[in-house]
Amino acid sequence: MDDALTEEQRFPLLTAKGRRMLRWLQEHPHAPRYNFPCGDRLTAEGLRRVRAFAAELSAAPRGWRWKEMPPWLQPFVEFCLAEVPFYRHAGGSAEDFFARPTTSHEDLRRQPWAFVPDSQPLKDLLVYTTSSTTGSRLIVLSDPETPSKYLPLLQAALATRGVLLEGGCVRVALIQVCVQKQTYTMATVSAYLGEAGYAKINLSPAEWRDPDDRAQFLESCHPEIYTGDPIAFLELMKLPLRARPKALISSAMALLPAFQERLEAHFGCPVIDLYGTTESAPVAVAGRGGFDILPHDLYVEVLGPDGAPCRPGERGEITLTGGRNPFLPLLRYRTGDWASLEFHQEMPVLVGLEGRAPVVFKTAAGQWVNSIDVTTILYEFPLSQFSLHQAADGNLRLKVKGHDLPVAAMRDGLVGLFGRDQGVTIEETSDPEVWSGKAIQYSSALDLMEGP
Amino acid sequence: MEEEGPLLETLTRRLAECPPEFLAEPRIGSVGEIHGAAVVSDLIRDLGGAALTPALAAIFQPANAPPDDTRQRNRLRVTLIAAWLLHDPWFRSRQQLAGRAYEFLAHGLIELAALVPAPRLVSDPDRREELVRLCLKALGLRPAGETIAQAQDRLTTLSSAERQRVIREAQAAEERSRQIREAMARKAAQEAAARYSRE
Numbered sequence: 001m002d003d004a005l006t007e008e009q010r011f012p013l014l015t016a017k018g019r020r021m022l023r024w025l026q027e028h029p030h031a032p033r034y035n036f037p038c039g040d041r042l043t044a045e046g047l048r049r050v051r052a053f054a055a056e057l058s059a060a061p062r063g064w065r066w067k068e069m070p071p072w073l074q075p076f077v078e079f080c081l082a083e084v085p086f087y088r089h090a091g092g093s094a095e096d097f098f099a100r101p102t103t104s105h106e107d108l109r110r111q112p113w114a115f116v117p118d119s120q121p122l123k124d125l126l127v128y129t130t131s132s133t134t135g136s137r138l139i140v141l142s143d144p145e146t147p148s149k150y151l152p153l154l155q156a157a158l159a160t161r162g163v164l165l166e167g168g169c170v171r172v173a174l175i176q177v178c179v180q181k182q183t184y185t186m187a188t189v190s191a192y193l194g195e196a197g198y199a200k201i202n203l204s205p206a207e208w209r210d211p212d213d214r215a216q217f218l219e220s221c222h223p224e225i226y227t228g229d230p231i232a233f234l235e236l237m238k239l240p241l242r243a244r245p246k247a248l249i250s251s252a253m254a255l256l257p258a259f260q261e262r263l264e265a266h267f268g269c270p271v272i273d274l275y276g277t278t279e280s281a282p283v284a285v286a287g288r289g290g291f292d293i294l295p296h297d298l299y300v301e302v303l304g305p306d307g308a309p310c311r312p313g314e315r316g317e318i319t320l321t322g323g324r325n326p327f328l329p330l331l332r333y334r335t336g337d338w339a340s341l342e343f344h345q346e347m348p349v350l351v352g353l354e355g356r357a358p359v360v361f362k363t364a365a366g367q368w369v370n371s372i373d374v375t376t377i378l379y380e381f382p383l384s385q386f387s388l389h390q391a392a393d394g395n396l397r398l399k400v401k402g403h404d405l406p407v408a409a410m411r412d413g414l415v416g417l418f419g420r421d422q423g424v425t426i427e428e429t430s431d432p433e434v435w436s437g438k439a440i441q442y443s444s445a446l447d448l449m450e451g452p
Numbered sequence: 453m454e455e456e457g458p459l460l461e462t463l464t465r466r467l468a469e470c471p472p473e474f475l476a477e478p479r480i481g482s483v484g485e486i487h488g489a490a491v492v493s494d495l496i497r498d499l500g501g502a503a504l505t506p507a508l509a510a511i512f513q514p515a516n517a518p519p520d521d522t523r524q525r526n527r528l529r530v531t532l533i534a535a536w537l538l539h540d541p542w543f544r545s546r547q548q549l550a551g552r553a554y555e556f557l558a559h560g561l562i563e564l565a566a567l568v569p570a571p572r573l574v575s576d577p578d579r580r581e582e583l584v585r586l587c588l589k590a591l592g593l594r595p596a597g598e599t600i601a602q603a604q605d606r607l608t609t610l611s612s613a614e615r616q617r618v619i620r621e622a623q624a625a626e627e628r629s630r631q632i633r634e635a636m637a638r639k640a641a642q643e644a645a646a647r648y649s650r651e
Contacts, residue, residue, distance in 0.1 A: 005640055041645040085625055091569050099477050099484070101522070122635040126644040130651070141636065147647045154648060165534035174648055188646045198646060227649040252650040262531075306483060335579045401454045 010039025011189065013047060014171055017169040018195030025172070025187035025197050028220065030213035032201050036184035041126075041144035042191045050192050053324065054152035060296035063346035066312050069097060073299055076322055078330045083117035085230040087331050102307050102319060102332040105138060108279065112139045115328050116297055125327060130278040139326035140278050149191050150281055152341055153294050154249060154274075157285040158225065160292070161270040165224055167193030173223040176200040177228040179235045181432070198220070201378060203235045215239040229253045234401065235267050235385035242266050251429070254355065254375070254441070255286075259382040259402065277335050280323050288353035298322045300348055302341040308323045315340045315352065315372075318396065359442035361390045364421040371442040377413040381405065385429060395423035399433070453600045457593030458542040463584040466540055467533070469573045474536045478528035480514050480521065488512035490529050492557055495535045499543060501550025510559050511563035530561050536589055549591050556590035567618050582610040 011018065019238075025031065044051065062197035077094040080087040090101050108115065116122075128140045154174075155165050167187070173196035178185075185202050189195045199221065205211040209374045222243040226236065229252040239274050248267060251274040263271045283298060284291035293300055301309050306406040312314035316336045338452075339350040353374055361369040374388055385401040396414060405427050414424050476489075477484040489509035497503055512531060514524060538553050564573075564586065572579045585607040588594055594603035635641055 003639065006641055009640070026491060036643075038646050083630070089522070091526050092474070093571060096477060111629070113629040113636070116632055118629075125635040125638075125641050127636050127641045128644055128647075139636070141632075142644070144645045147645045150648045176649065178650070186646060188649075190646070198648065208599075229650055240593070249649055265579060274649060276649070276651045281651075284648070308483075381513070388481065 005039075005390045007039070008272050010037065010041060012041065012043045012189070013191040014039075014189070015063060015169075018189045018191075021169050021172075021195060022187065022189050025189075025199055025221075026376070028217060030210075030217040030220065031187065032185055032207050032213070032217065033208075033209070034185050034187050036186045036198075037189055038186040040190050041124075043144075043149055045147045046148070047191050048201045050148045050152070053149050054155070054192075057152050057156055057296055060294070062296045063297070063348065065346055066341075066343055067098065067309055070202070070299060072297065072323065073097065075120050075235065076329070077331065079117070083119055084115055084329055084331075085118070086111070086114035089114075098309060100332055102303065102334050104334050105336060108140075108333075109138050112141055112328075116141060117326070117329065119324050121153070136147040138278070140325075143327060144320065146281065146327075147324045148190070148192050151190065153223070153282040154227070156294055157249060157272050157274055157282065158247055160285055161247060161272055163225075163270060163272075165193070165246075167196035167224075169195040171198035172199070173219060173222040174198045174225050174227060175218065177226055179204060179232045179237050182389070187366075190276060190435070197223075197429055199223075203232060203239075215241055219243055225249060227251070228385040230259055231256050231401065233263055233271075234259075234403070237263070237403070243417050247272055251282075256375075256379055256383050258380050259384055262382045262403070268406050268421075275337075275350070277320075277337075278324075279333060280320050280330060280335075281325070281330060283318075283320065284350050284353075287349070290342065290349040291353050292299050292349055293341070293350070295323070295424075296325055300341065300350070301332070301340060303332075307332075309339065311350075313340050318353075319351065340406040355441065359444055361388075361396070361418070361442075361444055361448055362394065363418045363420055364394060367419075369417055372421065373417060374414070374442070377417055378410070381410055381413075387443070390446055391440075393423075393426065393446040394446070398424065398426045399429040400426065401429045453589055453592065453603055455593050456596050457588050457591070458540065458596060460581065460584060460598075461625045462542070463537060463540060463587075464577070467537055467574055467580045467583065469603035470533055470536050475529070475571060475574065477598040478525060478532060479526060480528070484525075486532060491532060491535050494552075495539055496554055497555075498539065499553050500547035501554065502556075508554070508558075523566065527562065528563040528572055530539045530565040530568070530573060531557050533570055534583065534587060535562060537583065542593070552591050558588060560586065560590045565586060567614055578610060578613070582607070582614065585610065587614050597610045615621040 019230055051409050077097060081094055092100055099368045124143045126142045128142060129139050131141060158165055165173060171180060173193045180202055183202050187199045190198050203214060208214055219241055224246050226245050227249040231252055236378050247269050248263060249270045255273040260271050274282050275284045275291050276282035277418040282294050301319045303319045304316050306312050315338055318337045318339055320330045321335045323330050326350055337355050341352040342349050342351050354372060359371045363369060378386060383400050383402040387399045410426060411424050476486050477487050478488045489512040492512050493504040493509060511601055543549050568579055573583045594600060
């Protein structure tokens with residue numbers, strides 16, 4: 001029989017106290033209409049391994065110098081070549097890591113099963129789907145422990161700003177806020193966090209019995225931490241909340257500094273920018289000089305189009321090796337995100353991080369403008385979301401979302417970059433566009449092959 | 453196979469001792485270390501032939517293949533290992549095998565390279581023997597001390613065993629991916645487990 005899971009299967013370690021928290025979240029009079037029953041699926045053995053990962057994360061040596069390999073990398077590559085059909089088929093040896101072929105979204109999209117090691121039991125296989133940066137659907141296989149191992153990584157990210165995620169069965173530790181037309185929502189408890197509550201909610205009013213329930217529910221949960229993306233936080237700011245979280249963790253979209261400041265002022269707490277992918281889980285946390293690599297078991301490279309590592313400071317595609325998902329060992333996996341890698345002593349830092357490949361625009365005078373320069377101009381504006389499109393006639397159309405936006409100053413910024421004769425239209429992103437999911441930040445209709 | 457060649461064991465030992473340079477990445481376009489065309493050209497000269505013309509060398513120095521073209525890369529790696537084998541003093545001392553050696557390297561290794569990852573031609577005793585026997589056959593030779601029939605039989609056994617192994621592996625891989633696809637369709641897999649942040 002292939003029935004839905006029982007509560008016992010969803011929460012193998014649930015105690016009476018944990019069940020009380022779960023019921024409280026599920027049956028709260030102002031709760032949203034949750035649409036996806038879901039637990040942490042952690043067994044005692046699984047929990048032990050998540051805790052072991054947390055201990056390793058805080059104790060393991062980390063960092064490397066440019067083009068040096070940490071000691072775990074070579075055995076990991078050998079494992080991939082011996083055990084993983086996709087990598088085995090690609091051939092080559094484990095010796096020359098930097099000459100190995102890279103792996104793309106497309107490879108993973110075509111045959112996710114080819115990345116499962118031969119020796120991996122299939123009993124606990126879980127399926128996640130995500131949209132890749134090219135918009136196509138990507139299936140990521142996982143086990144139940146891998147998502148719970150996000151939590152020590154979130155704790156490590158919070159620790160960079162002195163915030164402690166305490167958990168415990170009398171507290172709601174985390175609420176993930178979304179603003180989407182459609183997304184899974186759930187109430188759950190986490191064994192790793194001592195059965196603290198966790199809910200994923202959609203702030204879209206249609207998901208609630210009464211739109212006012214949103215504030216009442218969140219106020220009554222008073223979560224330690226909110227996770228979400230800048231769009232969701234913009235919506236969260238509109239709710240009349242008095243309870244202050246310890247921190248906000250922003251991911252999935254660029255968080256512009258001016259908007260971050262506005263969020264920090266509004267919520268009176270640090271706002272932490274986290275970079276990760278569904279394929280890898282969290283990768284890096286924003287620090288002073290860029291994004292610091294968080295996990296000790298992930299090797300990060302920045303590669304040029306020919307697969308060769310870029311020199312420190314040179315921009316290229318972020319490429320990942322390692323991770324802890326037993327169903328998806330990553331070997332030189334190209335993320336589709338761009339940055340340069342710099343080294344502070346032995347600590348690699350991602351600088352100028354941008355989702356998706358950069359787009360090149362053209363000024364009226366025929367000069368090239370890189371999308372990263374546009375991002376730099378927009379840094380100072382409190383935008384929760386933006387997209388810039390250059391039409392075939394060269395005119396720019398900037399769509400923005402945010403509070404009280406200084407439209408004239410944004411126009412001046414773009415004109416300063418593109419020249420006085422540049423045609424610029426600025427408009428507000430409509431809600432349906434915002435809620436359609438990941439927006440394409442930069443696009444151009446110009447034929448870039450024709451040359452300046 | 454009409455003529456008797458060197459002892460099989462001399463050549464299989466030579467393969468087992470293949471220096472790491474010959475196992476390095478062959479150059480395709482601008483990526484890789486070893487110039488296949490230069491190695492083969494030197495070999496052909498040492499076997500008594502003329503240095504390769506650019507047209508003859510082109511097959512060992514592809515310019516346009518994508519760097520992740522694994523089939524092409526394995527063919528070149530197999531070629532380099534075979535070039536090491538053909539540089540044995542016995543072959544060089546004949547000074548008349550250049551033409552057949554070129555044919556073998558350019559066209560005689562395609563099927564083998566499609567089935568066997570290059571490093572196994574050095575590490576696996578059966579594959580070493582198969583490469584040596586293929587090479588001798590292409591040069592019109594047979595191992596010293598064997599009859600034509602014996603040499604032919606042994607080569608057939610080795611290559612069909614390899615084909616069988618590859619077929620079995622392909623079947624096992626197909627069965628495994630079927631099992632994974634089945635596991636993916638289970639309700640318990642689709643329900644997944646809670647994740648705590650967005651990517």
